[in-house]
Amino acid sequence: MGWLGKILPRRTRFVGIDLGTAEVKMAEIEVGNRDPEVIALRRLTSPPGVEGEMEEDQVVEILKQLSPGVKEVISCLPPEKVVTRILRLPPMSDKEREEAVRPELERVIPAPREEMIIRSLWLEEKPSSQEGRRCLALAAPVSLVYLYHSLFARAGLTLGVLDLPAFALYRLFAQQIQRENVALVDVGARVTQVVITRGPEIVFLRSFSVGGDLFTRLAAEYLGVGLEEAEKAKLEVAATSPEPEEIFRSAVLELGREVKRCLDFCENQEGVKVGRIILSGGGAKLRFLPAFLESMLGVKTSIETPLLHFSFPYDPSFAIALGLALREVVK
Ligand SMILES: Nc1ncnc2c1ncn2[C@@H]1O[C@H](COP(=O)(O)OP(=O)(O)OP(=O)(O)O)[C@@H](O)[C@H]1O
Ligand SMILES: [Mg+2]
Secondary structure: HHHHHOOOOOOOOOEEEEEEEEEEEEEEEEOOOOOOEEEEEEEEOOOOOOOOOOHHHHHHHHHHHHOOOOOOEEEEEHHOOOEEEEEOOOOOOOOHHHHHHHHHHHHOOOHHHEEEEEEEEOOOOOEOOOOOEEEEEEEEEEEHHHHHHHHHHHOOOOEEEEEHHOOOHHHHHHHHOOEEEEEEEEEOOOOOEHHHHHEEEEEEEEOOOOOOOHHHHHHHHHHHHOOOHHHHHHHHHHHHOOOHHHHHHOOOOOOHHHHHHHHHHHHHHHHOOOEEEEOOOOOOOOOHHHHHHHHHHHOEEEEEOOEEEEOOOOOOOHHHHHHOOOOOOOO
């Protein structure tokens, strides 16, 4: 913004909105003279089909209800709709990099190239190995990007930035993981997002389709009830059981196996051994999950509170919304 930025009043409030499959979550952060302070967290149940043919009018209504008086927001695309690849490239300009990642992505993207937006960015300051400098290449459907802009516009909101959930997670915990190798694992309803960092750099990201809903489906089958009733039963068990009930064993093992694949990949391919796992997302609130994963994977696992001022207890369901709201604050 240059000189204009110096004369315009500085923005002090930032809003992140995470359109999850289970819930739409909104986080508002205020930046004053001290560290960022969380001043509002709001959530509403998502209409069915946020993951596919969504009920657009209902989403617009929810966005309006969550953000009264707000003008601009930061949101993110669902991880499974964005193709990401981490590549190593020799030294080159940013423009050359944009060209270099295209063929790599076009081999794997599920649609014609004109239907996808392709972007790339460096993940490290300088090459960390002889094979080059690590860069993230990503491709997102143009139609989805337009849809997001139009949903927010219909709710009277400007979508300032459309980010990746992985970056939001990283940003939220960046301050407390500066000198370690950490896996950030956000367990949602349908999707789990994993981000692995080495000090201040992201070295790996992946999402897979195992989340809290799998536990609900298992409970529904076991009890012979509908999903709504099974969800209630699951939450009761989740709040009390220190160990996974037999019915949840296959789901928790599946989740653990997927996380292990990520850890193994990083250790074998990148030489990055993870020393700590930070869990977030609503699905991480199963009481037995941290201890179970810790003993299965042999890595310290917990739900950690981000280094922000909270005037109420931190709820890990809001991790991504909070990380989005920090977009303009944590560089
Ligand atoms: N207290 C709790 N104990 C156990 N599970 C919970 C609890 N609260 C929420 N969940 C589960 O967390 C999941 C929702 O988490 P979250 O809000 O992070 O998902 P989402 O962002 O809407 O979904 P996704 O990221 O997959 O699109 C649901 O499966 C829900 O059952
Ligand atoms: Mg989510």
